[in-house]
Amino acid sequence: MNIAIVASVKGNQHHRILAVARELGREHHVTIYSRRDDAEGKPKTRVAPGVTLEQIDVGPAKSLTPDDVVPYLNDVGEHLMKRWNQERPDVIHAHSWTGGLVAVAGAKGLDVPVMQTFHTVDATHQKLERALGRRAKAVIAGSGDEESALIRLGVPRGNIAIVPYGVDTERFQRRGAIATKGTRKRLLHVGPLSPERGAYTAVRALQGLTDVELVIAGGPEPEDLDQDRDARRLRALAEQLGVADRVTLLGQVKRASVPKLMRSADAVVSVPREAVTGIVALEAMACGVPVIASSVGAHLDSVIDGVTGLLVPPDRPARTARLAREVLCDPTLRTALGYAGADRARSRYSWERVSQELVRVYESACA
Secondary structure: OEEEEEOOOOOOOHHHHHHHHHHHOOOOEEEEEEEOOOOOOOOEEEEEOOEEEEEEOOOOOOOOOHHHHHHHHHHHHHHHHHHHHHOOOOEEEEEHHHHHHHHHHHOOOOOOOEEEEOOOOOHHHHHHHHHHHHHOOEEEEOOHHHHHHHHHHOOOHHHEEEOOOOEOOOOOOOOOOOOOOOOOEEEEEEOOOOHHHOHHHHHHHHOOOOOEEEEEEOOOOHHHHHHOHHHHHHHHHHHHHOOHHHEEEEEOOOHHHHHHHHHOOOEEEEOOOOOOOOHHHHHHHHOOOOEEEEOOOOHHHHOOEOOOEEEEOOOOHHHHHHHHHHHHOOHHHHHHHHHHHHHHHHHHOEHHHHHHHHHHHHHHHHO
8 A cells, every 4th residue: 555644744743653654664655745844854765664754845944833834835735746646645644734735735636535633623723624624534533532522623423533642562661671769659740841731730749648759751951940930830839848859850851761761650640631642641551650640631542440540630639649649559559550551552552553553544445
């Protein structure tokens, strides 16, 4: 199968797009089309066996917001139309509404099915996303929560296929190096430091726990923590609650170091107000570490409450503390949650499983 993917190779989703493309490239020919957003790199690059990245020289060679890239979308669409008339793909998978617009333009007259993934429903572009969702052969949602949002948007239920966001189960697994730690039980939070991402809830929960440390990985580079507003506010909150000596802010951690940091934790706390991908919880599960996750978004699919992790409403520090106590005081529960979480991550959310499910959607659309 000749698969065309239209997406930015930068931003929050680029790791997933490239990872899935590499897996698809084992049995199919995959080409990722992206507007060039930096001056480096060749126009065409083989990024993995069976996978080619083609960068389109339209507009300034720098990163642009979706709204700023709009003036250049027609030119990108014309480029794709010429390219696909030369080498017709079997299926086109567009990511985001900007990718959808250029995919529809490029596929004009080709009778090639166009798949659409939005990742998040953008409140400012709902009419556009509704039109793209109704036009697409299939709209691929990452979770049941995202499916519900698409249905509310006006996308026909029958047009939606759920293919979950995956996790790198080769990198995130039970066995491997473990970051050093002291004698205290360790809770770990990974992600941005803004209030809606859950770090504040984790700090407040620490007030209800004794002899437990909280390590927070995320935010700016370590050397910039003192100047970061959210970091200063978190530290001030910890001081106010009397837990500052048990809170460690690491700042941005290299991606390669995250698995060993997770394996050093007795539990990972991931309690954002929204969880589009739920990737932190999935990574913790894959590492065999119990996860306490907010009962929102993708967490509702990936975390089976009481089996592969524990769910808690967001912004509930007292309840989060109670669940943490249960996990930290019960080695048997920790082990059971860890094994079940790792098994679920490996069997349901590996890149291999995700790519297989995508291929089924593609083949159904082509049929």
